[in-house]
Amino acid sequence: xxxxxxxxxxxxxxxxxxxxxxxxxxxxxxxxxxxxxxxxxxxxxxxxxxxxxxxxxxxxxxxxxxxxxxxxxxxxxxxxxxxxxxxxxxxxxxxxxxxxxxxxxxxxxxxxxxxxxxxxxxxxxxxxxxxxxxxxxxxxxxxxxxxxxxxxxxxxxxxxxxxxxxxxxxxxxxxxxxxxxxxxxxxxxxxxxxxxxxxxxxxxxxxxxxxxxxxxxxxxxxxxxxxxxxxxxxxxxxxxxxxxxxxxxxxxxxxxxxxxxxxxxxx
Amino acid sequence: xxxxxxxxxxxxxxxxxxxxxxxxxxxxxxxxxxxxxxxxxxxxxxxxxxxxxxxxxxxxxxxxxxxxxxxxxxxxxxxxxxxxxxxxxxxxxxxxxxxxxxxxxxxxxxxxxxxxxxxxxxxxxxxxxxxxxxxxxxxxxxxxxxxxxxxxxxxxxxxxxxxxxxxxxxxxxxxxxxxxxxxxxxxxxxxxxxxxxxxxxxxxxxxxxxxxxxxxxxxxxxxxxxxxxxxxxxxxxxxxxx
Ligand SMILES: Nc1ncnc2c1ncn2[C@@H]1O[C@H](COP(=O)(O)OP(=O)(O)OP(=O)(O)O)[C@@H](O)[C@H]1O
Ligand SMILES: [Mg+2]
Numbered sequence: 001x002x003x004x005x006x007x008x009x010x011x012x013x014x015x016x017x018x019x020x021x022x023x024x025x026x027x028x029x030x031x032x033x034x035x036x037x038x039x040x041x042x043x044x045x046x047x048x049x050x051x052x053x054x055x056x057x058x059x060x061x062x063x064x065x066x067x068x069x070x071x072x073x074x075x076x077x078x079x080x081x082x083x084x085x086x087x088x089x090x091x092x093x094x095x096x097x098x099x100x101x102x103x104x105x106x107x108x109x110x111x112x113x114x115x116x117x118x119x120x121x122x123x124x125x126x127x128x129x130x131x132x133x134x135x136x137x138x139x140x141x142x143x144x145x146x147x148x149x150x151x152x153x154x155x156x157x158x159x160x161x162x163x164x165x166x167x168x169x170x171x172x173x174x175x176x177x178x179x180x181x182x183x184x185x186x187x188x189x190x191x192x193x194x195x196x197x198x199x200x201x202x203x204x205x206x207x208x209x210x211x212x213x214x215x216x217x218x219x220x221x222x223x224x225x226x227x228x229x230x231x232x233x234x235x236x237x238x239x240x241x242x243x244x245x246x247x248x249x250x251x252x253x254x255x256x257x258x259x260x261x262x263x264x265x266x267x
Numbered sequence: 268x269x270x271x272x273x274x275x276x277x278x279x280x281x282x283x284x285x286x287x288x289x290x291x292x293x294x295x296x297x298x299x300x301x302x303x304x305x306x307x308x309x310x311x312x313x314x315x316x317x318x319x320x321x322x323x324x325x326x327x328x329x330x331x332x333x334x335x336x337x338x339x340x341x342x343x344x345x346x347x348x349x350x351x352x353x354x355x356x357x358x359x360x361x362x363x364x365x366x367x368x369x370x371x372x373x374x375x376x377x378x379x380x381x382x383x384x385x386x387x388x389x390x391x392x393x394x395x396x397x398x399x400x401x402x403x404x405x406x407x408x409x410x411x412x413x414x415x416x417x418x419x420x421x422x423x424x425x426x427x428x429x430x431x432x433x434x435x436x437x438x439x440x441x442x443x444x445x446x447x448x449x450x451x452x453x454x455x456x457x458x459x460x461x462x463x464x465x466x467x468x469x470x471x472x473x474x475x476x477x478x479x480x481x482x483x484x485x486x487x488x489x490x491x492x493x494x495x496x497x498x499x500x501x502x503x504x505x506x507x508x509x
Contacts, residue, residue, distance in 0.1 A: 159343040162320055166337050167360035167408075177359070181347045262346050263388025
């Protein structure tokens with residue numbers, strides 16, 4: 001249908017984004033040089049200075065990459081635990097209504113409790129290092145897994161359940177041949193949301209629990225305290241790239257798997 | 268031999284809705300019985316009771332069949348399975364050994380004229396083809412009693428007529444007893460050797476028509492004056508009681 005060559009199409013689709021970026025950088029320079037006086041320029045150092053003194057300087061960059069690697073580990077471990085816990089809890093809840101009624105409210109409460117209120121307790125239970133950061137990550141990213149999986153498990157129609165009843169299906173057969181396969185798209189949808197949240201969880205967990213190796217969230221605090229704004233900007237940039245990359249991986253996974261699930265390859 | 272007997276069957280739902288009162292019904296071996304009735308009169312309920320999907324409030328149901336099949340109003344296919352895999356499901360659930368269930372699924376699949384569409388997913392099939400998959404799935408259980416809940420209700424007229432011819436061929440071939448729910452009087456008359464008319468809710472059987480013509484019935488039968496006279500009589504009985 002589209003007769004334009006691919007590079008033109010790409011330019012057209014990327015154009016607005018590139019334009020917005022250029023505008024943002026222009027604004028950035030304007031604020032750095034026109035709004036801020038020399039002695040206050042540290043509040044928003046110009047882009048080239050951020051790149052030169054921070055991003056391109058291995059002495060500054062290396063600790064950030066190390067911290068980022070740690071945060072990625074926290075996010076991945078947290079996400080894996082959230083997925084396993086979330087799917088398991090949903091499977092348990094879908095077995096009987098009373099289990100759902102018993103457990104769902106607590107899933108909601110867990111989601112609404114401010115993490116800050118749990119920090120002291122988590123510290124006592126899990127220490128102030130890696131484990132607690134992972135726990136924060138799990139708490140933040142768990143709910144979408146539970147609610148999405150539950151929604152998916154409950155999606156088969158009454159007629160589909162009748163079909164299984166008529167063929168004397170066991171509870172296990174109903175779960176693995178009807179409910180879980182029906183839930184696959186919803187589970188991947190939940191995974192996509194939880195992946196984004198696990199990145200936030202990893203960074204938030206970092207800022208609360210500071211023992212051991214420092215994560216990217218911890219670095220942000222350190223840079224703020226030392227007024228190393230160039231490094232602060234680079235670290236924020238890296239954290240954002242991390243978030244976007246993590247989200248993209250799972251969004252792509254979602255598209256590929258769910259696209260194939262019903263035999264339709266989406267384009 | 269009587270495949271299905273219902274005696275004085277009543278069904279009241281916990282919500283207080285009285286769906287059926289005093290339904291008497293017999294489907295003998297070799298019978299193909301249709302039930303017509305106004306919407307909401309309890310036809311689906313009747314079928315669910317016959318299938319054992321729900322319990323009667325009063326009365327008795329007796330089924331003498333080694334296997335009962337059920338075709339739902341919607342095709343009710345598992346969207347993540349290919350057409351053939353949907354047909355294989357029944358064997359999987361019933362624990363039929365793999366080789367045998369594949370062969371039986373294959374046979375039923377070919378029987379409904381789907382050869383060549385094995386690997387298609389439900390979304391890639393037309394409405395008529397999906398219903399064929401659903402019918403093939405019901406056939407693999409080798410039913411002696413086959414229950415149908417308005418299976419062709421959602422199909423266009425041309426597809427519907429073709430499916431009627433196919434179904435007639437199938438029950439001649441497989442020799443199952445059938446209980447068939449429909450909204451369409453010509454469909455009921457064309458397919459069945461007996462047509463039962465239900466009253467509005469609470470449903471009762473208010474008329475019982477014998478359909479004389481031998482099977483297989485040619486599609487042109489629908490235009491014969493005797494045929495239209497019979498559909499007219501059924502229609503009148505339905506009108507009197509709704
Ligand atoms: N599980 C249920 N709980 C309560 N009421 C029900 C239930 N199932 C059906 N009913 C009621 O029983 C009556 C008969 O329903 P049924 O589905 O058997 O009608 P039907 O004749 O099949 O209708 P249609 O032709 O529209 O499919 C309706 O009034 C319906 O609302
Ligand atoms: Mg119905």
